[in-house]
Structures are given as structure tokens and as C-alpha cells.
Amino acid sequence: MRTGTNIKSELSGRIEVRGILGGAVNELGARIVSGEWPEGGVISREADLVEEMKVSRSVVREAVRILSAKGMLRSRTSDGTRVQPRAAWRLLDPDVMEWRIRAGDRKGLLQDLLRLRLVIEPGVAYAATLEATEAARARMSEAWAAKREVFADSDLPRDLRRRRFIETDLDFHRALIGAVRSQLLDQLFSVIEAALELLIDLQMRARGYTSDMIGMDESQAMHEAVFDAFIARDAEGAERAMRRLIQRAIDDAHDGFALLRED
Amino acid sequence: MRTGTNIKSELSGRIEVRGILGGAVNELGARIVSGEWPEGGVISREADLVEEMKVSRSVVREAVRILSAKGMLRSRTSDGTRVQPRAAWRLLDPDVMEWRIRAGDRKGLLQDLLRLRLVIEPGVAYAATLEATEAARARMSEAWAAKREVFADSDLPRDLRRRRFIETDLDFHRALIGAVRSQLLDQLFSVIEAALELLIDLQMRARGYTSDMIGMDESQAMHEAVFDAFIARDAEGAERAMRRLIQRAIDDAHDGFALLRED
DNA sequence: ACTATCAGTTTGTCTGATAAAGCTGTGCGA
DNA sequence: TCGCACAGCTTTATCAGACAAACTGATAGT
Numbered sequence: 181m182r183t184g185t186n187i188k189s190e191l192s193g194r195i196e197v198r199g200i201l202g203g204a205v206n207e208l209g210a211r212i213v214s215g216e217w218p219e220g221g222v223i224s225r226e227a228d229l230v231e232e233m234k235v236s237r238s239v240v241r242e243a244v245r246i247l248s249a250k251g252m253l254r255s256r257t258s259d260g261t262r263v264q265p266r267a268a269w270r271l272l273d274p275d276v277m278e279w280r281i282r283a284g285d286r287k288g289l290l291q292d293l294l295r296l297r298l299v300i301e302p303g304v305a306y307a308a309t310l311e312a313t314e315a316a317r318a319r320m321s322e323a324w325a326a327k328r329e330v331f332a333d334s335d336l337p338r339d340l341r342r343r344r345f346i347e348t349d350l351d352f353h354r355a356l357i358g359a360v361r362s363q364l365l366d367q368l369f370s371v372i373e374a375a376l377e378l379l380i381d382l383q384m385r386a387r388g389y390t391s392d393m394i395g396m397d398e399s400q401a402m403h404e405a406v407f408d409a410f411i412a413r414d415a416e417g418a419e420r421a422m423r424r425l426i427q428r429a430i431d432d433a434h435d436g437f438a439l440l441r442e443d
Numbered sequence: 444m445r446t447g448t449n450i451k452s453e454l455s456g457r458i459e460v461r462g463i464l465g466g467a468v469n470e471l472g473a474r475i476v477s478g479e480w481p482e483g484g485v486i487s488r489e490a491d492l493v494e495e496m497k498v499s500r501s502v503v504r505e506a507v508r509i510l511s512a513k514g515m516l517r518s519r520t521s522d523g524t525r526v527q528p529r530a531a532w533r534l535l536d537p538d539v540m541e542w543r544i545r546a547g548d549r550k551g552l553l554q555d556l557l558r559l560r561l562v563i564e565p566g567v568a569y570a571a572t573l574e575a576t577e578a579a580r581a582r583m584s585e586a587w588a589a590k591r592e593v594f595a596d597s598d599l600p601r602d603l604r605r606r607r608f609i610e611t612d613l614d615f616h617r618a619l620i621g622a623v624r625s626q627l628l629d630q631l632f633s634v635i636e637a638a639l640e641l642l643i644d645l646q647m648r649a650r651g652y653t654s655d656m657i658g659m660d661e662s663q664a665m666h667e668a669v670f671d672a673f674i675a676r677d678a679e680g681a682e683r684a685m686r687r688l689i690q691r692a693i694d695d696a697h698d699g700f701a702l703l704r705e706d
Numbered sequence: 707a708c709t710a711t712c713a714g715t716t717t718g719t720c721t722g723a724t725a726a727a728g729c730t731g732t733g734c735g736a
Numbered sequence: 737t738c739g740c741a742c743a744g745c746t747t748t749a750t751c752a753g754a755c756a757a758a759c760t761g762a763t764a765g766t
Binding site for chain 2: 193195196208241242245246247248249250251252266267268271272273275292293295296298299301302303304306307355361362363364365366367368423433
């Protein structure tokens, strides 16, 4: 089942794009986020795109439709197809997210994503603690037990342990979010999570090493605080503990990215 | 500029869809959310859609592409075009949101949206209080002053006052969110806000009356508590006050919807 | 200065033909 | 009997070309 590597090549949740059209969509999407055309500016005419990309007009048109559906383009007869202002883009769409991540400005995106998590997850912890059903409480206990077990198992190979640490960590957060029972929240989190995963992965590759597990102990203790408060039905306590946890992740990420280029 | 009515006919942020294609996209989108085809089931073949909708094959294909870009459909040669599971739909996309709202299950959607607000906005208040720049603090003060002025001005015609009350209320929340300086958060909120607006509007129409201003005093006092804590840089206080505020809105909405059909 | 009109540009829509992908049943061989 | 290669069928994918419609900007007439 598992691929044997924890390297993610693509952000999950994306639309499957096969064939010629898939290539055209990705190319166009990448060209747009790259800033090849300014916001509000017209892109190449259909006829020109046909030549540039060596595909038929129908493929060009369908690709443009897809990008338009994501808020990135807008066509009008005789005026051409224009790049929409970024504020109109579906920034939370996995495809848009991936193009942006690959196009650069990873630091800004990372900050934005982590900030979003910092804003949302404490509230999630609060609401989950108050509203969890018995089933949800049981699921949380399982997730915590699994996380704890992996943490304690020092016999595991370093790499496998690291992978399982991340997996059980994600599952812990997912279980908490699941307790709130909101489709919108589930989806929101899955996009944030996938984007962070890709971002962090690219980051690690760029630095040419697999991050070690420094800070694991603190992280584990902080998760325990969240879990304990959750079980004790202490919503405010869970909220505070979660805030500390995310804040620490942000500090770590900041340190990690500090070595990088921009800013 | 203003239309003279505060009735919203369409959710803001939607892709502009003109012409024949626009009609086809909306029809197909509506048919999908209506459950005409089960999740995972194949929809009509291209050739059949051409007949059903009386449009050309290119229009059908472009419409399908747009819906696919929103995660609602997926096409494969020889297997047909299938409705994707709801979890794959871009639920936060304004178009998808509008189709869902119009298709029914308004109560479930309203609950989900309000729950999302309840989870997010206290965290927003917390982060905004900590991170606001001087400019953001000034903007908040303006927003609060405007809200206060409208509230105090009992000379305004009832209808106008109500409208301005809602406007200044929204602006208050927008100013707070702006203080966090996150594009993703801005966009997330704008979708939630637009959806709630449409939902509440349809609700009021359904009940055939314009909601009066009962509860305005309490609402105003709660906003004041948020503002005061924000100004005093009391992040936890702002968070708590915001939570009370949203919770009350939820209770009100629940009362309002209680008269309705389902559940 | 203003308006109606016309020519030109670009996307929108329709049609038909062919390619490619994927499913399904058939029959051959072990 | 089981499994597998293959052929035929279904459906979407891609290409090509023609004409329609929407909009722009220039121009001519008042």
C-alpha cells in the first residue's frame, strides 16, 4: 500500500487531469501564477495559445474554462481573456494552491497557512470538547493511544518512526476536527493540511535533509495537554493548549525557513 | 448605486456566466446537487446531454469541465462522466455554495456555516487583538464609530436603519479580520458571509417579512465588549466576547428557522 | 460635440470526423 | 475449469473548420 517514501509529489485533493488537456491546464495555471501576465491583463488569444501549446482550439477553450471556474480567468468576446485579480482566485482550491506553492512565494504562503491554523484550531479544540459525542471521544482516545505508542516505541527504525509520528499526529488533529462534525471544516482542514505537507516536503528537499525529531518531546507533551483537557471537558483549557501547540509549530517552521532565500 | 432593496438575488463572488454556456452550467450544477444522479453514478452521456439541454456538444463539454474543476464531476473514456462524492466537491466555492443553498437543505447548511463562524471568529478576535497594526486599530475604531452612530440614530427610517445596521455590522467583522492580514482568511470569511446573507435573505422571504430589530441592543452591547477588549489589547477577553456574540447569533438563527419545515 | 453606423477583432456556438481509452465478452490454450 | 490475450464496442478526447455574436474603436454625418 505504502510507497516506501514519505515524499509527496502532488497535493492531494486535486482534480485528476489526464491527457493533453491536463497538460494544457497545468501549463496555463503555472503561467498565470508565475505572473507572466499582470492581473487584469489579457492573455494570449485562443489562436495564439493553440500555437504556443500545440493543441487544438477545443483543448485551449476547455483549459481556459477550468481556470475560469477557479476564478483565475475571465473571457469576453472581443476583449480577450484576462487574468482576474488574485482576490478573486479560489485560493483554497487544491489546484490553485499547488500552482502557487510551486511558483514560489513559499514563505508567504506558509505563513498564511500557519496563521490560518493558529486562528482555527484553538476554536476547533474548544468546540470539539463541548460537542463531542461518545463515539468521537472514543475515536480521540484511540488516536491519542496510537500517537503515544509510536512515541514510546524506540525500537522502530528512525525513518519509520518519524513517518508514523507524522501520521498519528495528523490523525489526532483529524479526530478532533471530526468531533465538530462540520463538512466545511473538514474540507478546509484537509486543504490546509495537504498544502502544508507539500510545502514542508519541498522545504526539506531544498535543504537536502530529512528533518530530525528534535522537539518531539515538547510536541508530545503539548498534545497530551490538549487531550487531557478534551477528556476532562475543559474547553477553554483545550483551546489554550492547542494555541500553544500551534504557536510552537509556527516558531519551529520559522526557524526552519529562516535559512532560506527571500525576506 | 444601491438598488433600493437589500434583497440579494445571487451570492457574491460567483463566476460570471453569460450566454448559453452559463445556462448549461447552472442547469447541470443544479441537477447534480439535486441528487438526480447518485454519488458515484454516471450522468447522461454527452450526446444525451446535447439533446436534453438543446445545446451543442462543445457547450456540454465546457460545462462538464467547469463542474469537474469544482470537484463535482469526473470523466473517463468509455466509463462516462460520474458524480464525485460530496466530500470531493469544493464546498467553499461560491458557485457550489449557491447551488446547494438553492437546492434545499438550507437548515443543515446554515448550521454548518454558523458553526464554522463560531469556530473561527473567536480565534480571529484573539489573533487580531495581538497582531493589529496601528492602521488596523484605527480602522476598527472607525468601524465601531460608524456602527455606534447608526445604532444611536433613531431618526433614520426604519428600513434604512436596519440596512445600515447590517452594513456596519459586517464592516466591523471585516475590519477585525483584516487586522489578521491573511488572504486565505479574508476569502474564507467572504464566502461564509455571502452564503449566510443569501441564506438569511431566502429565509426572510420564505417567512414573508423583514426581520425586525429585536435583540439589537444586546447585539450592540456584545460588539462593544469585543471592541473594548480589542482596544485594551485583551486578546482572551476579545475571544470570549466574540464567542458569546456568535453563539447568540446562532441561537437567534435557530429560533428563526425553527418555524420551518424539515427536522 | 454628439450620435449612428460600419469595419474589425475576439470569443461563442455548432457540426462532423477521427483518435484513444477503457470495458466486456469470447475463445483459445494450459 | 481457469486464466489470459484479443477483438469489438462504448464513450470521452482531440482535431478541424465554419459561422454567429458581442464588443471595440474609428468614422462619417448632423
